Amino acid sequence: MTYYVITFANTHSAITTQSHLETCANISIMPTLREISAGCGISIRFSPEELNHVMASLETWRLAPEMFQIYEITEKDGKIFPSPYK
Amino acid sequence: MTIDARGKNCPIPVIMANKEIEKNVLSFTILVDNAIAVENLKKLAQNKGYGVEIKSVDSDYSINFTGNEISTQKNTSALSDLFPETNISVSTTDWVLFMGKDIIGAGDTVLGGNLIKMYFYTLSQGTSLPKAILFMNAGVKLPTTNDQVIEHLKVLAEKGCEILVCGACLDFYQLTDQLQVGTISNMFDITEKINGASKVVTL
Numbered sequence: 001m002t003y004y005v006i007t008f009a010n011t012h013s014a015i016t017t018q019s020h021l022e023t024c025a026n027i028s029i030m031p032t033l034r035e036i037s038a039g040c041g042i043s044i045r046f047s048p049e050e051l052n053h054v055m056a057s058l059e060t061w062r063l064a065p066e067m068f069q070i071y072e073i074t075e076k077d078g079k080i081f082p083s084p085y086k
Numbered sequence: 087m088t089i090d091a092r093g094k095n096c097p098i099p100v101i102m103a104n105k106e107i108e109k110n111v112l113s114f115t116i117l118v119d120n121a122i123a124v125e126n127l128k129k130l131a132q133n134k135g136y137g138v139e140i141k142s143v144d145s146d147y148s149i150n151f152t153g154n155e156i157s158t159q160k161n162t163s164a165l166s167d168l169f170p171e172t173n174i175s176v177s178t179t180d181w182v183l184f185m186g187k188d189i190i191g192a193g194d195t196v197l198g199g200n201l202i203k204m205y206f207y208t209l210s211q212g213t214s215l216p217k218a219i220l221f222m223n224a225g226v227k228l229p230t231t232n233d234q235v236i237e238h239l240k241v242l243a244e245k246g247c248e249i250l251v252c253g254a255c256l257d258f259y260q261l262t263d264q265l266q267v268g269t270i271s272n273m274f275d276i277t278e279k280i281n282g283a284s285k286v287v288t289l
Contacts, residue, residue, distance in 0.1 A: 015196055028234050031204040042200055 001075045004051060004085060006044040007032050009067045014042035017068065020061050025053040035080045036071060087111070092119040092146055097169050099123040100130055103151065104165050107134050112153045119146045126169065127151075133168055181285035183209075183216040185225035188232065190289045202228070205289065206238035210245075216287070218248040218279045221268070226255040230264040239267045250276055 008014040021027050025046060032043045046054055070085040089106065091099035099118050106114045107130075118124060124140060124147050131138040136153040189198025190205060206228075209215065219242065221229055228235045229251055243249055249268030256262040256270060280286050 011197065015200065018200070028207075029200050029203040030207045042204065 002048060003073050004046050004048065004054070005030065005033065005036075005071050005073055005082075006054075007036055007069050007071065008042065011042055013063060013067045014044065017058075017061065017063060018042075018044055021054060021057055024057045025050045027054070033073070033080060033082060036082050088115045088117065090117050091123065092117050094118075094123075095120075097126070100126050100165070100169055103127055103130055104134075106151070107136070107153075112155075113151065115148055115150045117146055117148055121147075123147075124149065129168065130165075179214055179217060180283055181216050181287060182218045182220060182279050182283040184220045184222070184280065184286055184288040185228060186222050186288060187224045188227040202289070203232070203234045203238075206235050206242075210238040210241040215242060215245055215247050217283065218250060219268075220250050220252075220271075220276050220279060222252040222255055222276065224255075224259070226251050226259060226261060229266055229268050230256070230259075230261040236266045243267055248279075250279065252276065 006017070008017065018027070018029065021044060027044050027046045027050065030043050030045045032041050036043075071082040072085045074081045074083075087106075089102050091102050094102075099116060100123075103114075103116050116127065118127070127149050128138055128140075130136075131149075131151055134153070136151045139150040139152070141148040141150075188202065189195055190201035191198055219239070229239055229249065230236075239247075239249055250271035251265060251268045253262070253270040253272055256265060262270070
């Protein structure tokens with residue numbers, strides 16, 4: 001299974017970005033994976049089908065690049081493998 | 087230190103002793119009142135690299151566990167491998183979760199709303215699940231209108247969690263026809279679940 005998550009440098013950025021993305025993409029909220037453990041505890045999760053919507057929406061969103069990070073997450077045999085996306 | 091496990095049937099004394107071993111306690115005494123527990127504790131000690139000294143006191147047994155840094159590092163088998171009966175599955179835990187509101191904690195409702203989504207996400211992925219999840223007052227908004235929480239509750243229900251939702255509360259919030267997961271319940275059943283649980287968690 002593969003999905004994407006966005007982690008944030010702080011909770012406020014996570015919540016405001018969530019409100020922004022909810023209007024144009026199918027996203028959900030999850031705790032930041034311990035395998036990543038960077039940034040704030042709130043992550044935004046979305047499926048590969050939503051990637052284009054999310055990326056387009058983030059381009060119009062005024063959040064400094066250092067405030068968030070997108071990861072591609074692969075789950076295999078119960079293990080989680082995150083890799084930074086872009 | 088001494089652990090009193092008298093009156094407790096297996097596998098409880100083994101679980102109690104293993105907790106001390108996991109905390110790297112090198113010397114402790116456990117009191118039990120039956121020979122089966124003694125045999126199982128000896129088996130546990132042997133596997134975990136501890137020595138045992140058993141004393142019989144009246145109808146009870148006092149078992150002194152002693153280990154050292156080197157021998158106890160063996161820690162070969164998981165407790166569930168040694169004693170299959172200690173392998174507590176998701177459906178046998180007896181705690182219940184009571185949700186009297188649709189957020190976690192008091193304070194900012196947006197933050198609290200996110201926290202509750204994350205809590206149910208994490209709970210649904212774990213193995214220590216509540217026997218029942220009880221929704222009352224604004225808590226009934228979760229199994230009716232919160233799409234993400236509903237998905238996590240469906241997973242929990244499949245794993246054996248009973249989901250009970252207060253009927254009077256659904257009616258009050260005019261949400262009765264929107265229940266997506268769980269069953270409509272009443273104060274009698276909900277009180278029974280609370281009284282029968284060893285632990286009630288409320289957020």
